[in-house]
Amino acid sequence: MSIRKTVLSVLSMVIVGALSTAFAEPPPPIPSKTSSLSQEQKTASKLNDIQEDLKQRKLERDKLAAEIKRASPGPEKAELEARLEQVNATLAEQKHAFSMIITGGLELELIEAGKQKEKYDWERDLLEIVQPIMSELRALTESKRQQQNLKNRIDFHTEQLRIGKEAMRNIEAIDQKSLDRVTLKQYEQVAEQWRDKIREHQHLLEVAELQLEELTRSKETLEQSWKEQWEEFIQGRGATLILSLLAAFGVYLALMLPMRIYGFATRNRQRRRPLWVRILSLSYRFLALLGAFIALFATVHHSGDRMLEGLFLLLAVAIIWSLKSTIPRYMDELKLLLNVSSVREGERVIFQDVPWRVDSLDMFARLSNPAMSQPRIRVPLKEMAQLHSRRPAEDENWFPCNVGDFVILSDGQFGLVKWISPETVALRVGGGAIRSYTTSDFLGASPQNLSTGFAIAINFGIDYKYQKDCLDDIPRQMAQVVYDRLKSIESTGPHLSSVTVDFAEAAASSLNYKVVALYSGAAAENYYPAQRAVNQSAVAACNQFGWEIPFTQVTLHQASAS
DSSP, X not given: OOHHHHHHHHHHHHHHHHHHHHHOOOOOOOOOOOOSSOHHHHHHHHHHHHHHHHHHHHHHHHHHHHHHHHSXXXXXXXXXXXXXXXXXXXXXXXXXXXXXXXXXXXXXXXXHHGGGGGGOOTTHHHHHHHHHHHHHHHHHHHHHHHHHHHHHHHHHHHHHHHHHHHHHHHHHTSOGGGSOHHHHHHHHHHHHHHHHHHHHHHHHHHHHHHHHHHHHHHHHHHOOOXXXXXXXXXIIIXXXXXXXXXHHHHHHHHHHHXXXXXXXXXXXXXXXXXXXXXXXXXXXXXXXHHHHHHHHHHHHHHHTOHHHHHHHHHHHHHHXXXXXXXXXXXXXXXXXXXXXXXXXXXXXXXXXXXXXXXXXXXXEEEEEOTTSSSOEEEEEGGGTTTOOEEOOOTTOOSSSOOTTOEEEOTTSOEEEEEEEOSSEEEEEOGGGOEEEEEHHHXXXXXXXXXXXXXXXXXXXXXXXXGGGXXXXXXXXXXXXXXXXXXXXXXXTGGGEEEEEEEEEEEOSSSEEEEEEEEEOGGGGGGHHHHHHHHHHHHHHHHHHHTOOOOXXXXXXXXXXXO
């Protein structure tokens, strides 16, 4: 049997024992016997009966032993030996019953059971650790097991009495007058044997009932109140457990304090830690945990509580055994801790479709994004193991926009950014309503950040009759008029940077120009009014200089009659 199977079997025994203790039903009350004798008188009378029965059994044993010596080998001798074995068993049982009654159901089986340790095999060391735990469970269930055994014995003797009385009724129903002398003698022997059996089971039934009554009575006198049990636990094992945990916690904090102080002192430095520092830090954490466990075990060992000592040793063995199979699975995370994996400190990584800066790799990965409403998050290392990071460019943005920026999405939705989180982006749209997007959907909509500056471009056409001046005078005149009008608008004029008008193309019905107005980000709130103002200014320039705006024309050619 391997050690793993042994540990699992021991743990299963502990769990089963605890459950059986927790859910065991209390024994039913013993019906009181209506008798004029007191309890002490009944006990003394029963002890006298047991002693008399022991005397008779010893005489019977001696008689059987003599008959066995005289008997020749064969079925008769085998029968005598079986009867002698039964008598010896009855003697042992009666002696045990006598001891149980006078001691109130107490016995030294638990102490003597401890002497059987020599029977353990090569796994003796592990079993010796578990022995205190099993002894505690056995002590918790000893009384209930004794009561159940006595009740089973009472049920057995009751059933045997019923069978014996039924047999005697059948025996007494036979007409003895019709039997001859030899048959009558055999009849009387059988009847006497059944009477002896009935007397024996009646006696053993009364002894078992008295034992159960004495055991129940002694249990009631020894039972403590819930408050007393709680006080005993607090002053004993509870105090040991609390002190051991406090010792472990205190040692761990004391050992980790220098690392905390060092981390606090260097928290604002962006310098990456070299590999040897990371190895030293990881080793020191392991030593701190080892020191905490040693403090915990030393406190329990000093208190002399073998059960808690065994529990903590089993816990340590289970942890060490589990590391054998878990360490290979955590190699990727170990590489992350040493900063030699695909994700490294100070680099840019895409996590849940959002770019993040890797600030530190420790028991958790600490990521930051200055554009977020809450710029820092903590991520388990196992979620970072499959990602890849790279060094960011100096002017690379961490998000298309910031809180307070005005954006326009690919579907034309315009709004003010109110909230940015790793999960959602909230926009305040027209009328003051709030519209929320998942962060991945928001990025997928290719948001244009207007608060960093924007351009409004329109296509505008005039009639072909102005073809002679379409490349020089008209673009200059239109640009001046559009600029003057846009500059005069109170809300957007101060934020206008420039206006350009360039000839774009000679279309089918018009000469088209590209009108472009550049605004700073301060005008982003009035993006759509500014767009309308550019169109209005272009029309105003046409009105001022008398340029006709053509409409789409279709020329029809009619065929001749011939």
